[in-house]
Amino acid sequence: xxxxxLSKSFIRxxxxxxxxxxxxxxLLEEGTITRPSLAAFCPPTPRRRxxxxxxxxxxxxxxxxxxxxxxxxxxIDRLPEPKRFLKQILPSLVKPGGIVLLTSPYxxxxxxxxxxxxxxxxxxxxxxxxxxxxxxxxxxxxxFLLREHRRKFQFTFPDATxxxxx
Numbered sequence: 001x002x003x004x005x006l007s008k009s010f011i012r013x014x015x016x017x018x019x020x021x022x023x024x025x026x027l028l029e030e031g032t033i034t035r036p037s038l039a040a041f042c043p044p045t046p047r048r049r050x051x052x053x054x055x056x057x058x059x060x061x062x063x064x065x066x067x068x069x070x071x072x073x074x075x076i077d078r079l080p081e082p083k084r085f086l087k088q089i090l091p092s093l094v095k096p097g098g099i100v101l102l103t104s105p106y107x108x109x110x111x112x113x114x115x116x117x118x119x120x121x122x123x124x125x126x127x128x129x130x131x132x133x134x135x136x137x138x139x140x141x142x143x144f145l146l147r148e149h150r151r152k153f154q155f156t157f158p159d160a161t162x163x164x165x166x
Contacts, residue, residue: 064093105159136161
């Protein structure tokens with residue numbers, strides 16, 4: 001298994017948890033008030049089977065290979081070229097018969113994607129981009145709660161789709 005994220009700090013944290021089985025951190029309560037907290041692997045999860053890499057989904061290592069299962073969570077609306085990822089990169093990453101799980105709230109922002117490259121009617125555009133190489137198996141809202149601090153949360157309903165490589 002390979003876990004890739006653009007955030008080097010996320011990858012450092014993942015590697016620490018992988019090595020030690022846990023990571024102590026300060027959880028934001030409010031303002032600058034924090035409390036000590038712990039993130040830990042759930043035994044019997046095999047920690048050594050995953051490689052964590054800081055990387056860009058549009059510029060992956062040439063020898064990364066292809067996979068039976070690929071998760072692209074909250075990625076599409078954070079890419080400068082989402083159509084290139086969907087049409088050119090994604091098909092090469094998934095073995096024939098393999099599965100892709102895409103999740104995205106489609107929170108387009110010029111900070112990540114030039115406005116001219118936003119996917120208008122995101123799901124329909126994704127379906128058209130993937131149609132030559134993938135078949136849609138399932139689609140649903142996948143609600144999750146993101147904690148910012150003790151009294152502030154974001155409740156989000158990303159679009160979750162499962163695709164099979166043809």
